[in-house]
């Protein structure tokens with residue numbers, strides 16, 4: 001690990017100005033991903049500014065939304081009674097990630113900003129456009145099992161590792177930030193980027209912009225929601241494919257739906273084409289299959305991850321059928 005400085009500051013504005021003055025500085029919250037990357041010398045900040053005590057760690061219900069402080073731990077979020085009742089998909093997604101020890105330390109803001117677990121990204125001896133722009137993508141001709149089938153580019157086929165973010169994408173969450181240019185509210189679905197020709201940029205955040213909280217609208221039918229994750233081990237593994245869904249069915253018809261996929265793209269993938277096909281459709285496995293096919297028509301799998309397309313289709317149909325109470 002390279003030497004670095006560690007600094008505590010009194011408030012968010014001091015943290016923002018400290019980072020704005022040092023392009024090599026980084027924020028430290030739980031550190032469950034950043035410290036690993038520092039040990040691997042993938043991340044080499046010269047200064048860590050500790051923000052863990054600067055933002056709220058509380059989860060507060062407002063009339064129209066629930067506000068999750070950026071410092072709320074993954075464990076606290078998963079166990080929160082309002083979250084469990086109003087957004088079971090979110091609690092399930094958080095519990096599907098990492099391990100108990102990691103969830104006790106990892107924060108909501110940090111979870112959203114964790115970096116890809118592409119094995120080449122984490123190995124400084126291999127070419128990787130995300131870690132070192134312009135060097136090439138080792139995964140294109142290498143190990144692709146965990147990589148993207150939607151929205152990838154020639155430069156990068158990495159996937160985003162967060163489970164929580166997939167549920168938040170389905171729930172229309174909004175991320176609140178403070179940065180050198182002031183505060184802003186970013187829809188979760190717009191926080192993460194597709195790789196394009198700048199895979200080194202995971203999100204739209206500017207250097208020094210700090211996530212302070214996440215707002216989740218109190219969508220009525222989110223009580224009927226679910227998260228399912230397929231992975232290579234029963235626990236402590238990242239998603240090959242995951243599905244976050246909430247469905248409102250009345251008289252055998254889909255009145256409304258929210259659907260997002262994980263493990264398939266450089267960002268949590270909101271399945272807008274499938275949602276459009278489902279609204280007003282009969283609640284049946286056949287209709288769910290057609291909607292899944294509409295979403296996956298744009299998939300461009302590689303030889304090592306072709307299995308993800310039928311896996312995603314089957315998982316979408318399975319989760320929607322369970323939520324709608326219809327046979328598969």
Ligand code: SF4
Nearest residue numbers: 118128137156157158
């Ligand atoms: Fe790097 Fe992205 Fe290629 Fe992985 S997929 S080696 S992160 S450029």
